Amino acid sequence: xxxSVIGTTKLxxxxxxxxxxxxxxxxxxxxxxxxxxxxIIAEILLFCEQHKTKTSIMYNTNLNYTQLKTxxxxxxxxxxxxKKLNKYATTEKGYRFLELFAQLNDLLNEFTN
Numbered sequence: 303x304x305x306s307v308i309g310t311t312k313l314x315x316x317x318x319x320x321x322x323x324x325x326x327x328x329x330x331x332x333x334x335x336x337x338x339x340x341x342i343i344a345e346i347l348l349f350c351e352q353h354k355t356k357t358s359i360m361y362n363t364n365l366n367y368t369q370l371k372t373x374x375x376x377x378x379x380x381x382x383x384x385k386k387l388n389k390y391a392t393t394e395k396g397y398r399f400l401e402l403f404a405q406l407n408d409l410l411n412e413f414t415n
Contacts, residue, residue, distance in 0.1 A: 340403060342363065342365065342369075342373060343373060343376075343377065343382075343399070344399075344400060344403045345363045346359060346363055346373055346374075346377065346383070347377070347382060347383070347392045347396045347397075347399060347400050348392075348400065349362050349363055350383060350390050350391050350392045350396075351391075351392055352391065353386065353387075353389035353390065353391045354389060354390055354391070355388065355389055355390075356370060356374065356388075356390070359374070359390065374390065377390075377396070378390070380395075381393055381395045381396075382395055382396035382399055383396060
């Protein structure tokens with residue numbers, strides 16, 4: 303396998319995991335779901351698939367500015383988000399977090415169903 307094929311496989315895996323995670327988050331809001339820290343982090347990482355400004359992240363993830371600053375600083379420090387020209391984007395490490403987060407949610411759902 304060449305590296306481009308591996309990269310494509312990762313991208314397809316990312317797309318699948320992100321689609322599943324998006325669906326799960328949309329479903330959870332209808333149940334009166336209260337977000338935890340990891341849910342908020344996952345939402346930010348999902349939203350930042352393409353470069354986004356702080357303002358758009360804040361409005362689309364329903365956070366206030368103080369909460370946003372805290373999460374953005376943590377995510378950039380941990381290497382899950384990258385900042386270029388005042389816009390943020392999810393890194394490979396961020397996508398790995400989302401994959402693991404989706405897997406953990408699947409395991410938890412098995413226990414609750």
